[in-house]
Amino acid sequence: MRPDDLRCLVMLHREQDWVRAAAGCGISEHDLAAAVRAVEDAHRCAILRPGTSFRGFTPEGEAVVAWAIEFCGAVDELKRCFQASKKRTLMAPLIDRRSISPKRLCEPGPESHELDLMIEAALRAPDHGALHPWRILEFSKDQREALADCFEQEKRRRDPLAAQADLRRAREHALRPPVLTAFIVSPRARMKVPVREQWLAAGAALGNLLNAAHQLGYGAIVLSGERCFDDVLGSALGLGPDEFLAGFISMGCIAEKPPARKYAAPGSLRSRWAPPAGVGQAPGAAMSDPSRLTTHGSR
Numbered sequence: 001m002r003p004d005d006l007r008c009l010v011m012l013h014r015e016q017d018w019v020r021a022a023a024g025c026g027i028s029e030h031d032l033a034a035a036v037r038a039v040e041d042a043h044r045c046a047i048l049r050p051g052t053s054f055r056g057f058t059p060e061g062e063a064v065v066a067w068a069i070e071f072c073g074a075v076d077e078l079k080r081c082f083q084a085s086k087k088r089t090l091m092a093p094l095i096d097r098r099s100i101s102p103k104r105l106c107e108p109g110p111e112s113h114e115l116d117l118m119i120e121a122a123l124r125a126p127d128h129g130a131l132h133p134w135r136i137l138e139f140s141k142d143q144r145e146a147l148a149d150c151f152e153q154e155k156r157r158r159d160p161l162a163a164q165a166d167l168r169r170a171r172e173h174a175l176r177p178p179v180l181t182a183f184i185v186s187p188r189a190r191m192k193v194p195v196r197e198q199w200l201a202a203g204a205a206l207g208n209l210l211n212a213a214h215q216l217g218y219g220a221i222v223l224s225g226e227r228c229f230d231d232v233l234g235s236a237l238g239l240g241p242d243e244f245l246a247g248f249i250s251m252g253c254i255a256e257k258p259p260a261r262k263y264a265a266p267g268s269l270r271s272r273w274a275p276p277a278g279v280g281q282a283p284g285a286a287m288s289d290p291s292r293l294t295t296h297g298s299r
């Protein structure tokens with residue numbers, strides 16, 4: 001007796017008719033009869049009342065059907081669980097990504113060819129007009145002290161009374177990450193693509209870049225902070241007049257995992273459109289059937 005035989009039995013019980021049950025199972029009546037026989041043989045009892053046409057189930061048959069319905073339900077539930085878990089596994093590279101703060105990163109950071117791979121992934125993000133309105137600025141290891149000087153000066157400009165510890169922290173942001181880059185948004189002027197879409201494209205690219213780093217086994221984080229709004233630092237980094245310093249991306253191996261964090265439930269970010277009254281109805285329908293108006297938004 002196979003699980004399929006039990007499904008045939010359940011179908012026959014539902015349809016109470018050989019022809020409809022066979023059609024429902026997608027098999028011939030002959031195969032359906034064979035399936036019922038297989039269950040009868042397995043249970044060593046008659047499941048159907050005798051007769052050439054369908055005459056219903058015996059009391060034993062009813063008991064077997066009740067069990068078969070439960071069994072098939074459990075098998076279906078198990079299949080659903082397996083499929084859901086398979087889909088979750090497929091999504092894991094995206095779902096499991098976390099930002100890793102610089103203090104949890106260690107050497108080595110991604111190599112140049114790996115950075116190129118990440119940028120390749122970033123270039124696959126949706127990008128209206130293929131403008132790639134962003135660029136990556138790298139800071140080599142031997143430039144970090146100079147960058148730290150820039151960070152420290154920015155901190156002094158912003159807070160002339162900054163404590164030594166704050167200045168040291170500002171320098172650390174430049175010195176600590178194994179690999180450090182800046183993500184610069186460069187909206188293209190006088191293009192047909194609205195600037196707000198270019199910002200979205202840049203954000204999508206940044207997301208792909210971080211996901212790519214995660215896929216390659218690296219930890220990464222984008223940090224902006226006040227310094228990204230400092231014009232003097234911007235010009236020291238070579239930003240054009242229409243460019244924006246979105247943030248600094250730190251990358252490296254993961255020395256320590258970040259603490260768990262909570263996420264919004266997916267359902268909390270979904271809602272269904274409630275068409276305005278009268279939209280999507282034949283002219284005059286709203287007037288002749290007012291109940292349609294009240295049910296529209298509640299589907």
Ligand SMILES: Cc1cc2nc3c(=O)[nH]c(=O)nc-3n(C[C@H](O)[C@H](O)[C@H](O)COP(=O)(O)O)c2cc1C
Nearest residue numbers: 097098099100206221222223224225246247258261
């Ligand atoms: C452009 C940009 C700038 C950010 N700047 C900061 C920042 O200055 N400080 C900060 O704590 N998080 C900042 N974040 C958020 C972190 O990068 C990170 O996404 C956040 O800590 C959530 O962690 P998760 O990515 O693991 O969910 C920034 C994110 C983006 C996209």
